[in-house]
Amino acid sequence: MKKQLEDLSKDQLIALFKQQQEQRDEKVVQLEDEVSYLKAQLAMFRRMQFGQKRERFEGDAHQTALPFEAAEQEVEEQQQEIKQKIEYVRQRPRHQGRAKLPGHLPVVEVEIHPEGDLSEMVCIGREVTEELDSEPARFFIRRYVRYKYAPKDKAGVVIGTLPERVIDKGIPGAGLLASILVDKYADHLPLYRQKQRFSREGISLASSTIEGWTKEALLKLEPLYEQLLFDTKAKGYLQVDESPIKVLDSDKKGATHQGYYWVYHSPLDKTVLFDYQPTRAAVGVKAMLDSFQGYLQTDGYAVYEKYGRKKEVTHLACxxxxxxxxxxxxxxxxxxxxxxxxxxxxxxxxxxxxxxxxxxxxxxxxxxxxxxxxxxxxxxxxxxxxxxxxxxxxxxxxxxxxxxxxxxxxxxxxxxxxxxxxNNLVENAIRPLALGRKNYLFAGSHEAAKRAGMIYSFLAICKKHEVNPYQWLKYTLENIMSINHKNLKDLYPQNFKEKSNL
Incomplete structure (x- = not known):
């Protein structure tokens, strides 16, 4: 080794020395990191040994073994303490700022008379106390009984007409389907959790059954969504934004594809359209914006910039x-x-x-x-x-x-x-989608993402017009198959609100 060093030039010796110094410095840093880690581990073990964990889990050597029961005197003292707390809660003064109960809710009256013989007494008045209460969702079976009649003097039979069913020969009513869709897409409750709720009520349903109901109910909204798509294209002022949605890729098992909802908001009449496209490229907005004329408000994404430069468009930034x-x-x-x-x-x-x-x-x-x-x-x-x-x-x-x-x-x-x-109004319309993604993670297919976009559109409109989404959806499912196509717009949430206020 000494011979090798003697053969090196001065510059080579300096370079070798620097290299060795760097290696030593690197080793020192590694050792310092290791010492810090070991100190942290030691501190943790000390806390486990002498701190709260020991007090909680190691226990006292003189502690009574399980199972054990409290002494009778302690039981009596505890019961007396509970009694005092109950009395305190009963006698607490009411809060002066109590909210007024809604006037549209049904009222269930519970009459309470004094105990004892009241035959010799006269009622001189009453005091009324109200409370807001609730019951779990009530499931029931609607049974259609259609009677048949036959003329006495000639052949032929007549029977009562069965109302239009949302799912032909299916068992779910419009109310149940509306509840499932609102729970999933407005309240972000995945179908498997809804299935658990059904089970608690003694209703056994296969996952595939609930999924099938959801798909069929969404398909019924397709004509109304197509009308919304057509009307949105004709708006003269649109705010546009996009948001990702993961979609299962049918070509690769277990893999997901990054699709996008392009969201169009019309501030003047408060309508929202979720348009699913498999891509974020310019082709995603081609069908909607190629013929657009008017005010277009967007963020700085290059795809929008292109349309903002068109002669017929006035581009608004955010x-x-x-x-x-x-x-x-x-x-x-x-x-x-x-x-x-x-x-x-x-x-x-x-x-x-x-x-x-x-x-x-x-x-x-x-x-x-x-x-x-x-x-x-x-x-x-x-x-x-x-x-x-x-x-x-x-x-x-x-x-x-x-x-x-x-x-x-x-x-x-x-x-x-x-x-x-x-552009905050359109961003606000997208927020429910972000909450939904956290619960169901991805759409099952491109078609499923497209169908989800339909219900997201109408739920967003319901929110902007302060329409109860369940009531609107139930009404729409009951009437969309029988309504005249010329009156299809009557089923828009904003028009349903006007009708319900008449």
Whole structure:
């Protein structure tokens, strides 16, 4: 080894020394990590040995072995304590701010008379106490008994007409199917959990049966969904966003495909359309947006940018997305990020003022031009000045570049008081989908994802128009097969609300 070292040049000796030093440093770091790990393990073992875990699990050597019973005196003391607590709960004063009970609910009266002989007494009044109560979902069998009649003097038989069934020759009624769909797609209760609930009520159903019912009920909504699709294409103001959904891939066992719901929201009449497509590429919106004319509001995704450049389209960007970029820059350049966020906050203060004062579209436009336009001019000039002295790859640089590249689209909401400052309304419509994904994880097929998109669309419309989704769906399933096709729009949730309020 000594001979080998003597043969090396000075530079080679220095390089070798550095290499050995680096190896020693690396070894020291590894040893320090190992020491830290062992110290942490030792601390954990000490806590297990001397801390709460020992007190909880090792017990006392003099402790009475199981099973054991408390002494009679302790039992009596405990019962007396419970009695006092019950009396305390009974006599607690009622809360003065008790919510008023809904007037539309049925009332079950329970009459309570004093005990003893009341024959010589006269009732002079009564006190009424109300409470809100509930029972589990009530299952029952609806039995149609159709009587047959025959003329006395000639041949022939007449029989009562059986109402239209949602599933021909199937056993579920419209109410049960509506309940299953609302539980799954509005309340995010997967079918296997619903099956467990049926079992608790003594109703045994195969998983394939419930899945089949769900599929058939969704298929009944297809004509109404196609009408919604047609009507959405004709809207002059749409907000668009997309959200992923995993779909089982039939070609690869156990594998999933990343599909997408393209969601279209019409702010003017509060309708929502979930359109499932297997891809996030431009072909996913081709059928919906190729012929679109009007205001199109989106985030900065390139597919939307392409349609925003069309002559017939006025592209609106989203201030919520622009704001998020500056929020991310707070750790990068707090001073300039806060300057931008303060100005953006003023834009939203104007929107809040318009809502609180209940202004109409014309008044909103005037308010924006007087209060928001000066803020936009100040923010735009500031970004134009600062972006020249900002590193493009820094987060503050990215935030400025995002707003700078879309400045016309970010300012376009000033054109009309009906336009929104951001895309939050369509994002809010997507949120139930995100909750559903956490529960059922994926759709069974592309067709199943398409069917789910139909019910998500109508449930979102129900929410925006404050319509009870169960009542609407039950009514729709009962009537969609017999309604005249010219009156199909009468089954839209917003129209059902108007009808139910008559």
């Amino acid at each position: 201030w919520a997305h622009a704001r998020r970029e500056f929020e991310r820059a707070l750790d990068n350049d707090r001073a300039r990020a806060e300057r931008a966020l303060t100005l953006i906050q003023l834009l939203y203060a104007t929107e809040r003022k318009a809502r609180e004062e209940g202004l109409d579209a014309r008044q909103i436009k005037e308010l924006r031009l007087s209060e928001s336009l000066p803020v936009l001019n100040e923010l735009g000039k500031w970004i134009f000045k600062e972006i020249k002295n900002t590193l493009p790859k820094s987060q503050i640089g990215k935030a400025m570049a995002y707003a700078y590249a879309r400045w016309d689209a970010l300012s376009a909401y000033l054109y009309d008081g009906e336009l929104q400052i951001d």
